[in-house]
Amino acid sequence: MTENIPLTGGRQDFLDNGQWHLAVDISRHGFGAWLLPDESLSASPRIISRIEWQPTEEGLLRRIEDTVYDNPTVLDDYSADIIVESDRQLWLPASLYPTDDDCADAYVSVYGGDILDVMVNDLRNEKCAFMLTPGLKSFMQRSFPGARIWSQQALLLEASSQPHESFKGLLDIRQSSFDLILFRRGELLSASTHLWKTDTDIAYILLNILQTYDAQATETEIVFSGIRDVRQSLGKTLLPYFKTISQKNHDLDGKEIPTAVYLAINRKKKYAYHTR
Secondary structure (H helix, E strand, O other), rough: EEEEEOOOOHHHHHOHHHHHEEEEEEEEEEEEEEEEEOOOOOOOOEEEEEEEOOOOOOOOHHHEEEEEEEOOOHHOOOOOOOOOEEOOOOOOOOOOOHHHHHHHHHHHHHHHHHHHHOOOEEEEEEEEEEEEOOHHHHHHHHHOOOOOOOOOOHHHHHOOOOOOOOOEEEEEOOEEEEEEEEEEEOOEEEEEEOOOHHHHHHHHHHHHHHHOOOOOOOHHEEEEEEEOHHHHHHHHHHHHOEEEEOOOOOOOOOEEEEHHHHHHOOOOOOOOOOOO
């Protein structure tokens, strides 16, 4: 599916780059880009492009490059958040892995690849090393100089790490995969990505991970986000078994957007933790 939305009035209307912010979402499944107006503007957010493709490693970088070049607006000099939806992420304690090079070395020792392709998010106590496809990091550094580059899990963790009394989980459902972030009294226990085909797959994996960490469902708060119909159905099924289940709707001008994109464009601009 391709959704290219003409920018009313043409690109000239968006040349005041300081009044617009760019958000880009890149995954094995597709590409999305949005322009967000400054609060001083009486303007609505604009969809630049939403494109979906069949997930594959072969040719992925070329697809991403072609999509960016086909949408030259994204290459203008906007402040930007780039979200890379990766299913290969490695969380490390910052005290043991103080530098990005340390994190990249650890990532390559687990997943293989080239350390030059590994990106790192720094969240004070933890660091998240990740990559999507070879060459993507250097392409983004050339195409989006100065942009904040995020893994989707880093944004989920940052948004959900407030102190609480017992166990808390954030489960974000995307096309064919979901992320689960699990905390105990505000401390990170687990951050993982899993494949799914049915609601039952998600429920089974969730309950299995809770059992692994001796977390009773009746003591666990769960927050669902992501694909609306799936999470709502799953929430109704699991509600009797959990302490609480809540749902997060992430819309932009009435249209559902990826959770990580929503978190990136709504976080405080002064918050400075990001990938170098």
